[in-house]
Amino acid sequence: MRPTLAPALRARRVALAALAALAPALATGCDELLQADAPQLIEERNLENAANAPVIAAGAVGDFECALAAYIAVMGTVADEFADAQANAAIWDLDRRTNIPATTLYAVNTCAGGFGGVYTPVSIARFQADNTLRLLDGWSDAEVPGRQALIARMAAYAGYSLLLLGEGFCSAAIDLGPERSPAQIFALAEERFTRAITVAQAVGGATGDSLRALALVGRARSRINRNQHAQAAADAALVPTGFVFNARFTPAAPRAENRVFRANNGNGTITVDPSYRGLTVGGVADPRVPVADAGRGGSAPQVRLWVQNKYGALNAPIPIATWREALLIRAEAAAQAGDVAGAVGFINQLRQRVSLPAFAATTAAQVRTQLVEERRRELFLEGHRLYDTIRFDVPLSPAPGAPFPNGGGQYGTNKCLPLPDLERLNNPNIPDP
DSSP states (O other), X not given: OXXXXXXXXXXXXXXXXXXXXXXXXXXXXXXXXXXXOOOSOOOHHHHSSGGGHHHHHHHHHHHHHHHHHHHHHHHHHHTTSEEEOSOOGGGHHHHHTOOOTTOOHHHXXXXXXXXXXXXXXXXXXHHHHHHHHHHHHHSOTTTSTTHHHHHHHHHHHHHHHHHHHHHHBSOBOSTTXXXXXXXXXXXXXXXXXXXXXXXXXXXXXXXXXXXXXXHXXXXXXXXXXXXOHXXXXXXXXXXXXXXXXXXXXXXXXXXXXXXXXXXXXXXXSEEEOGXXXXXXXXXXXXXXXXXXXXXXXXXXXXXXXXXXOSSOSTTOOEEEEEHHHHHHHHHHHHHHTTOHHHHHHHHHHHHHHTTOOOOOOXXXXXXXXXXHHHHHHHTTTTTOHHHHHHHTTXXXXXXXXXXXXXXXXXXXXXXXXXXXXXXXTTOTTSOOO
């Protein structure tokens, strides 16, 4: 029995419902709005038209931003950036690393519907970006002003959504298609990024340059994830120094908030993991990991709350792509090629900007070991740590079998979240277990 919609199909219905809700307001004056009759049926073609292209694209961006913030908070808890700080048994499995496909929390919750939802929000973000891209392909430049820039933007956002699916989940499915491995999903992401790079370069100007750099970082990330070091480094080398592309947030609505700040600093649902407290470099406090003792308990009063201060408010932006990540990719590729001096230089370029002591190494092995540490600090709470623990084979901590202090049981072995039954049981192209 397949009782519910898979995330991609649900995304279409959510989008159409949202546009339908806006239709009366767009067509009438404000004082007439309360007296307008709701249409019994609004056909899709009446909503997905060229005149609505900027609104549709903005909605896709909003879906990704909501999903990204939720992803960072949740996957940071599955990894080791955050730890559980509340008494809700429903989310213990995340910190305990004991999620199973039947776990509904991470599968069905929305990005603004309480802590834990990731698979559906990321799947919706991916679908909305790809669907908007499909619509833009069917319209002309004359019909949609700025169409080429929108195409580049949507291709890049589709690529980043696919990256999150591949990095966070043991497998995933796209548009009711077959179950795909992370490597297969990264290949799809690379296709989107390649298109974004090509189109953005043709767009040119400040907008085109920014979108091109956004996609270059994404393609470098998808390539380094598949051990294509030289190709990843070539992309990363084209990213300008100082480049940052942010997701933007506002406290105006729950889905538009910075959910990292909400879950940690606001609600105390999660606390900064002990492994990220008091980090130093050569006796100097590491400013890349700004955390503090909140002086109180979390949602569960017996759990001491430590808060991150990287994002200081509900409207604080979160980086999607940065030149810092690009430099770390170049350092990793240099170490892989045996260029120890080059790799050390990239690491120290990042350290110098925050006045930290220089790093020294004589072997590629030393650099690779240090890179894991540099990445966990430099990219703190930017959505990278979980997959880094997978591709660098970082030992689980606490170790599997250790007692889970908040809710009993033992720590498990999950490094990625399994394909949820939500997808498996509703997707005709994936065999039932």
